[in-house]
Amino acid sequence: MANGGELVSAQYELRYPFARFVARNGIVSLRRYCIDRVQRSFKVSGIHPKESFECAFDVVSSKRELPESSARVLLVAQDVIQQVIQRRSHEVYIRLGHADLVHIILMYCGIDEQLHPQVLSLLKEWNTARMMQDTLIEYMVELGVSKSSTEILKGFLSMDGPLEDVVTTLQNKGLSSRRRNMVGTLKAVLAHLMDIKETSAIMGVKVRCSVVHCSLKRHSEKKTSSCLH
Incomplete structure (x- = not known):
């Protein structure tokens, strides 16, 4: 008081x-x-x-300036990482996530949109290594998510890689064709991520960037990583 x-x-x-x-x-x-x-x-x-x-x-910033704003965040992250590791032999990369991409994946898995906030909260707990994958699935089933949906989601939990590989993976899974209402959003998400990648390179970001399908990714003990949301 x-x-x-x-x-x-x-x-x-x-x-x-x-x-x-x-x-x-x-x-x-x-x-x-x-x-x-x-x-x-x-x-x-x-x-x-x-x-x-x-x-x-x-x-x-405005939506029009989002790629530049995101690139500035990556540039700051790169500078901080370089100060921390200096010349030590660490493999460093930045992992990018996109909220709309996560929602598309949840819809693809057949998870009711009303359950998305609760599922996202569980994914954050799992991503920060606070729960095991089996526990994550159990909680999701308790929320009302079907077992078939959780099995599909499992295939996305550990995926990450260069943007080009992400596009290929999503196309191979039929993510852009299974539901027509996903196509426009998915194209916008991938275009946004590509703009961020190109703008980051122009602004001097040299650290390798990979895209994480489900927002966050567990931190590896052997690699240093950072994640942008």
Whole structure:
């Protein structure tokens, strides 16, 4: 509680306050770099929440500028990665995800669109190595997802690779022809990813980029990776 009696809350992350600021002030173009303290619910000495530092880089832009904005994020990620690993012999690459691509895959698997938010939450837990794949499937079945749909989804969970390989894989699976309403969205997604790739190369991103079908991918112990959403 503040001195004036107003209720206040500890800052859990840097992005939500910034998003509220942008929405309330009608900002349409802005880039910001921020390093600040955030708090978690873990108590220290039974009184104060756990405090740590978080870094955030946010870009506010129009849809027309999305490829450039995404490329700038990749460029920052590349610079940070290079500072961290320096000259150590690590194979480094950046994994890209696309929310619309995930929704298309879930629709292809026959998963009801009303269940997509819950399924995405489960996928995030799985991607951060907080649950095993078998547990993920069990939870999805409990939500009402059919076993046949989960079997189809399994084929996408571990897929990632260069953009050209992703296009070929999706075409081989008949993803663009199974449902007509997917075709336009899929083409737009792939065009967006291709624009990001080309713009990134122009802006100097040299780290290899691969596309992850299901938004996030487990981190390998032998490889350093980053993921853009």
